[in-house]
Amino acid sequence: MDFYDILFWILSVMAVGCALGVVLSRNPIHSVIFLILTFFAISGHYLIMNAQFLAIVNIIVYAGAIMVLFLYILMLMNLNADAEPQKGLLVQIAGILSGGTLFLVLLAATKSAHNEEINKVSTNVGLITNLGKLLFTKYVLPFEISSVLFLTAMIGAIVIGKKEPQLKNGEEHIA
Amino acid sequence: MNFDAFILMKSEMSLTLIIFFLLILKVWDGIKDNTALLHVVNFLLLINLITGFFGNTDGSLFSGMFHTNNTIYLEKNILKLGMFIISLQSFDWLKNHKHLLEFYILMLCTLLGMDFMISSNNFLMFFLGLELSSIPLAALANFDLEKRKSSESALKMILSSAFASAIMLFGISILYGVTGTLDFTEMAPLLTTSQLSILAFLFVFAGFAFKLSSVPFHLWTADVYEGAPVSVTSYLSVISKGSIVFIFITILFQLFKSYDTIWVNVLNISLLLSITIGNLFAMRQENIKRFLAFSSIAQMGYILLALTNGTQTGESAAIFFLLVYTFSNLGAFGVVALLSAETGKETISDMKGFYVNNKFASWVMAICLFSLAGIPPTAGFFAKMFLVTAGAEKGNYTVISIAVLNMVVSLYYYLRIIKAIFIDKPDTPLAKLNGSMMMKISFVICISGAIIMGFASNLFEYINTITGK
Numbered sequence: 001m002d003f004y005d006i007l008f009w010i011l012s013v014m015a016v017g018c019a020l021g022v023v024l025s026r027n028p029i030h031s032v033i034f035l036i037l038t039f040f041a042i043s044g045h046y047l048i049m050n051a052q053f054l055a056i057v058n059i060i061v062y063a064g065a066i067m068v069l070f071l072y073i074l075m076l077m078n079l080n081a082d083a084e085p086q087k088g089l090l091v092q093i094a095g096i097l098s099g100g101t102l103f104l105v106l107l108a109a110t111k112s113a114h115n116e117e118i119n120k121v122s123t124n125v126g127l128i129t130n131l132g133k134l135l136f137t138k139y140v141l142p143f144e145i146s147s148v149l150f151l152t153a154m155i156g157a158i159v160i161g162k163k164e165p166q167l168k169n170g171e172e173h174i175a
Numbered sequence: 176m177n178f179d180a181f182i183l184m185k186s187e188m189s190l191t192l193i194i195f196f197l198l199i200l201k202v203w204d205g206i207k208d209n210t211a212l213l214h215v216v217n218f219l220l221l222i223n224l225i226t227g228f229f230g231n232t233d234g235s236l237f238s239g240m241f242h243t244n245n246t247i248y249l250e251k252n253i254l255k256l257g258m259f260i261i262s263l264q265s266f267d268w269l270k271n272h273k274h275l276l277e278f279y280i281l282m283l284c285t286l287l288g289m290d291f292m293i294s295s296n297n298f299l300m301f302f303l304g305l306e307l308s309s310i311p312l313a314a315l316a317n318f319d320l321e322k323r324k325s326s327e328s329a330l331k332m333i334l335s336s337a338f339a340s341a342i343m344l345f346g347i348s349i350l351y352g353v354t355g356t357l358d359f360t361e362m363a364p365l366l367t368t369s370q371l372s373i374l375a376f377l378f379v380f381a382g383f384a385f386k387l388s389s390v391p392f393h394l395w396t397a398d399v400y401e402g403a404p405v406s407v408t409s410y411l412s413v414i415s416k417g418s419i420v421f422i423f424i425t426i427l428f429q430l431f432k433s434y435d436t437i438w439v440n441v442l443n444i445s446l447l448l449s450i451t452i453g454n455l456f457a458m459r460q461e462n463i464k465r466f467l468a469f470s471s472i473a474q475m476g477y478i479l480l481a482l483t484n485g486t487q488t489g490e491s492a493a494i495f496f497l498l499v500y501t502f503s504n505l506g507a508f509g510v511v512a513l514l515s516a517e518t519g520k521e522t523i524s525d526m527k528g529f530y531v532n533n534k535f536a537s538w539v540m541a542i543c544l545f546s547l548a549g550i551p552p553t554a555g556f557f558a559k560m561f562l563v564t565a566g567a568e569k570g571n572y573t574v575i576s577i578a579v580l581n582m583v584v585s586l587y588y589y590l591r592i593i594k595a596i597f598i599d600k601p602d603t604p605l606a607k608l609n610g611s612m613m614m615k616i617s618f619v620i621c622i623s624g625a626i627i628m629g630f631a632s633n634l635f636e637y638i639n640t641i642t643g644k
Binding site for chain 1: 237240277291303310311370
């Protein structure tokens, strides 16, 4: 059991434990903080696999930007135990049954899959130079198209967000 | 320097050029007159449609990320034709709309995404195309900015579509983990019948079924269709679903070829539920858009029936059906768009006595609904017949008989609207609706399509030859 193995186990326990914490904790703020911890653990896994760029981006984008957004939304929505909608018993049982079945199926499928030994350290794909080269050679088309996706997201957000009274014959429409 | 990329990607290139042109027009803000702008956009879309018919060569670009052949060109042309018709039909609605250019920019971006999705030969490209074709649509669903229902439908759409994308992405990531590649041609021989890959296939299938709104993944459809502006609803039900069917055919028939016994069973369950539930719920709808939503769920069931064939026959039947469906469904939506733009009414009882003052629009609605129901002189009959015969080749007669019996049920609800239009006599019939010239042109295109396609048998043969490859 070398250093990497020990690190792997520590990170894995941390990732799974924190992920359980996200689901199980009653307080949504705690959930978000557990989720941030999960992302850190996963970033650690990326580092073990020699993918530094991915690890950093994962922390900046997910743990940094998106989770802060989540926290803001939670604070704005002012969630607490009283405001939580109570689900009926039937819905709860159905949820447990379907979720549990999916979990069992996933577990069985993963167990039956044969796992190949991957070489942990030799791969250099995650290094930023290789990633850059791939992005501008093999994956240049997806890379460019994602910019169109962001453009549309911005245009859509601006149009929806900037609501003003319309010029058209709106009165009949509202009815 | 070679120009291969420009020739093979001409459809995408011309769309991108139009998008850039519209962006510059928006920033420049020089033309204040919406009618003039609409004419410019419609002209550009017409050119875009015409370019699709010339200089089509097969080829592959960007190390297999993008590939194209005659079938794909045809599929793109069907989508472009639908886009053009919808653009003509939105004239009345858009001529007073403040965000006219944004509407077209977003809509053309989704079309660009669909083009890339159909041409993709790689899960990464496919997924990007899928997202590009669904995220802007949620924004478009909100374009009736002052209506609450519109916002509600946009929110429902983006949340449920994100959930479906996540499930599909989970499936794709498992497939990547199992095979180590994202390329369709490389992945196909590596797929084994291990439980993990079959589970992954089911996740991918669930994502598709959601986008096709086939039962049991249909729950978002009616609400989204009802709230969205009519143009966006027709776009969702024809263009968006059409593009998904096209890529679904490629993925099922080529990538998951080795799983055909599995997906035929899954398809059979899903199609029977879609046809039956779609029909039963369509009967009791009062709102025409909700009605058309459930009718489109049932129609998707029939397309899935052709896909169970698993060969080229099923593929060409599905493509031909979608071409006919484009004409007939867009014609029906066009009449709803006219009614909605002029009066703001969208229910079946509002259409009572529609025939008294609107003879032409009533006939358009009648012919298109006959075509959707599959009544003989119209193209819909032949299209449905091809679908059912393609499905019957597998010899699964229980499924076929239930599907055909459901066609009889569907006649009831299609005729219910026709009865309201032609026979019911209200106290005050609707006044004459003065649709624009553009709307009338779109009606002429739709009914001539819905009739002529039925007689143009060489068209089906052409589709059959190019899908053969």
